[in-house]
Amino acid sequence: MTSIDRYAVFGYPIKHSKSPRIHQIFAEQTGQSLEYSPQEVPAEQFSAAVARFFAEAGKGLNCTIPLKELAWAYADKKTERAQLSKAVNTLALQADGSILGDNTDGIGLITDLMTNHAISLAGSRILILGAGGASRGIIVPLLEQSPHSIVIANRTIDKAVNLATEFQDKGSISGCGFSNLKNQQFDLILNATSTSLSGQLPPLPECLLAKNGVCYDLAYSNEPTVFVRWGLENHAVKSLDGLGMLVEQAAEAFFIWRGVRPETRPVIELLDSERKPTQFTT
Ligand code: NDP
Numbered sequence: 001m002t003s004i005d006r007y008a009v010f011g012y013p014i015k016h017s018k019s020p021r022i023h024q025i026f027a028e029q030t031g032q033s034l035e036y037s038p039q040e041v042p043a044e045q046f047s048a049a050v051a052r053f054f055a056e057a058g059k060g061l062n063c064t065i066p067l068k069e070l071a072w073a074y075a076d077k078k079t080e081r082a083q084l085s086k087a088v089n090t091l092a093l094q095a096d097g098s099i100l101g102d103n104t105d106g107i108g109l110i111t112d113l114m115t116n117h118a119i120s121l122a123g124s125r126i127l128i129l130g131a132g133g134a135s136r137g138i139i140v141p142l143l144e145q146s147p148h149s150i151v152i153a154n155r156t157i158d159k160a161v162n163l164a165t166e167f168q169d170k171g172s173i174s175g176c177g178f179s180n181l182k183n184q185q186f187d188l189i190l191n192a193t194s195t196s197l198s199g200q201l202p203p204l205p206e207c208l209l210a211k212n213g214v215c216y217d218l219a220y221s222n223e224p225t226v227f228v229r230w231g232l233e234n235h236a237v238k239s240l241d242g243l244g245m246l247v248e249q250a251a252e253a254f255f256i257w258r259g260v261r262p263e264t265r266p267v268i269e270l271l272d273s274e275r276k277p278t279q280f281t282t
Pocket residue numbers: 065105108129130131132133134135154155156159191192193194195196197200201202218219220242243245246247249
C-alpha cells in the first residue's frame with residue numbers, strides 16, 4: 001500500500017495560518033501528491049509532538065510563532081542560514097533518518113522585495129524595527145545584498161544592540177532604541193515587531209522615511225496594517241505587507257521537501273485578490 005506524504009505546520013495559535021492553503025496550491029500546481037495540515041502545538045508539547053509526527057512517517061514540518069527557537073534546538077543538523085539565525089521554520093526528514101533544520105524566512109523576504117517588487121537593496125539605508133526571531137532571520141540575507149547600513153531599533157534596547165553586535169563582522173550594522181531615530185532617514189523601513197498583530201505602531205519620529213523610500217511590514221492582514229498605513233501617510237513609493245514573504249518562504253520550504261520549485265506569483269495574486277483593498281501601493 002502506498003501512503004500519501006505527510007507535512008504539517010505547528011504553531012500556537014495556528015487557526016488562521018494560510019500555509020495549508022498555500023502548500024495545497026503548490027502541490028496541485030506541481031503535480032505533487034501530499035497532505036499538509038495545521039496542528040496547534042503549545043511550546044511545552046513541541047518536542048513530543050515533533051517526535052510523534054516523524055515516528056508516524058511525517059516527511060516535513062513548518063514551525064511558526066512561538067516554536068522557531070525550539071525547532072532550532074530540535075534539529076539534528078542545520079543549514080548555515082538556520083545556524084546563524086538561531087531559529088528554524090522548516091524541518092525536513094533526511095534519507096538517514098536525521099532531521100534537517102532550515103530558516104527560509106530571510107530568503108522569502110529578499111525574493112519578495114527584489115524579485116516581486118523590484119526593490120534594490122544595494123547601497124540602501126535599512127531600518128529594521130524589532131529584534132525578535134523574525135528580525136534575527138532576515139539580517140544576514142539583507143547584509144548579503146550590500147546595503148549602505150542596517151539599523152535595528154527595538155523597545156528593549158539591549159536586544160537591538162546585542163543583535164547588531166552579533167552580526168557586526170558581516171556589514172555595517174548597529175542597534176538602538178526608537179528615541180535614537182530622530183534626525184535619521186532610511187530608504188527601506190521593515191517592521192519586524194509584532195505590533196501590527198495588535199493594531200499598534202512603534203513610536204516613530206517624523207521624516208524617518210527618505211524620499212522615494214519603501215515600507216514593508218512582515219506581518220500581513222486582510223486589511224492594510226497600521227504600519228502599511230503609516231508608510232502610505234509618509235509618502236512611501238511602496239508600502240507592502242508580508243503576504244509575499246509568506247508565500248516565498250513557503251515555496252522555499254516546498255523546494256527543500258520536494259525538490260520542485262512552485263510558481264509563487266499566481267499564488268500571491270490569488271491570495272491578494274481575496275482581500276480588500278487589493279492595492280496597497282501608492
Ligand atoms: P517575536 O515575538 O520574536 O518579536 C517581537 C518583536 O516585537 C520584539 O522586538 C518586541 O520588542 C517587539 N514588540 C512587541 N510588542 C511591542 C510593542 N508594543 N511596542 C514595540 N515593540 C514591540 O516575534 P517574531 O520576530 O517572530 O515576529 C515578528 C513579526 O513578523 C510578526 O508580526 C510575525 O507575524 C511576522 N513574521 C512574518 C513572516 C512572513 O512570512 N510574512 C515570517 C516571520 C514573522 P521587545 O524585544 O522589546 O519585546
